[in-house]
Amino acid sequence: MPASLPTDSVGIVTPELIHFSEPLSLASGRVLPEYDLMVETYGELNADCSNAVLICHALSGHHHAAGFHSESDKYPGWWDSAIGPGKPIDTDRFFVVSLNNLGGCHGSTGPTSIDPNTGKPYGPDFPFVTVGDWVISQVRLADRLGIQRWAAVVGGSLGGMQAMQWAIDYPDRLGHALVIASSPKLTAQNIAFNEVARQAISKDPQFHDGRYYDHDALPKTGLSLARMIGHITYLSDDGMAEKFGREMRTGELSFDLNTQFQVESYLRYQGEKFSTAFDANTYLLMTKALDYFDPASEYDDDLAKALSHASCKFLVVSFTTDWRFSPERSREITDALVAANKDVSYAEIDSDHGHDAFLIDSPRYMAVFRAYMDRVANELNLGVTP
């Protein structure tokens, strides 16, 4: 944490573990007998419970979206750029709910949790979950918190998919969906990258078919490789050129396999950091949820037909150098919404940051985000930011 709290920070926050004892039937046909969700909230829920905003996280995200957990925290939550007093998702006006999704490894029930049937961690036996399953679990969370209707459901990347799924499956329970740097389904190339990542993990000798907890092992090499591959797809060619270029750590070629270029060192560092902070089984499960997402598939492969069920309004945002979920994917969503005669606005933001741009504060992105959230607040008479 900085020496003093920034005035636009939500400050020190404490997550809460919420238990759900009602069994959850999953798309796979399996049933979770009970589960916990790790949740953080920012701001105050108003008297008529109309100002709630749900934040849906992406592949490696979690409940800690804004603020700091303690004064010794070096970095704030993953979407601190957008959530806080006076920020686009203004916590002076909105009550913000952020959770770790089922199958995650940050406190919600997932592969590292104890299976009540065996008394041992689920590991690879944790059921594969889909975006639709997550949304059902989030509906139950909303019920628990007394939120009948979200002012907005907001998410980037995989989070944007959850916002879309909400709009389709529970049209009466949200006013707006903000779908940022997302896609209506993965392309073959997207799935291919995910598969390489999964292979890297499952081929690691320390993986032990997913039962590495039992062997007191961690597939660090595999998870690290998976993260390195993923990380490349989150950045852009231009962004990498600008950040690293061909800059070397030492002045001359060493003619060996040690890291020579700064970009190699950076990727290794990112991979290693991730390999001890994230659970491999969770990574596998989350990438599968991405691969499986295809809401149009239940509606004759017609996205407009799928989205015709929605009654909320939409903001769709993409970033020019995002090649993981390119602007073209966002335009597909937008076009389908226009075809379905839904209220939609779409902005394509110039950025060098590739897919990661959705997490980064940039003037035009924040202006669009803020303008839209102001509109949401105005419609609900939530008052203006002082």
Next chain:
Amino acid sequence: MRADLEIIAEWISPKARVLDMGCGDGELLDVLSQQKQVDGLGLEIDHDNITRCIARGVNVIEKNLDEGLASIDDASFDNVVMTQALQVMHRPDLIVEEMLRIGKEGIVTFPNFAHWRARFYLAFRGKMPVSKFLSYSWYDTPNIHFCTFKDFEALCIERNIRIIERTVVDNEHRQRWWHKLWPNMMGEIAIYRITR
């Protein structure tokens, strides 16, 4: 509201589905949604205008009209409006065709290059007209396809486009009796209501 927008508003039915191509800051759609409860959508390329539309609750899609509108279904809008943007298009003829493919009716406004001031400017100065209203020089103007009322009407005949109504106004969007007398000489802006 700008006088030309008032005229346009009169031609749009309540609750119509309206597409505004080059919607600017969303003023027309905002007024139409308040006064006529239309279901509006704007297409715009300017970043600041897009933000202004979003802020006032006007649905807007970032779009370069020159890239085409193939993603929008046939006859999916009641009215397609384009104010003061025809002359910046790479192919004004194709955009007019697209308007009438997407919408049942089109409303187009554009500046008249045959207005007497422009004629005199070119005739006597021998230079491309620059005025308060059309303030660009020939080399930096976004207005790459100027036409006159007569040119536009010839295009409509050629493409079997029916002109339902035409109103001619000056650059402050006022209608004057002399516009009716000799529109192609006296009128600065025309507002056309077209269909197939």
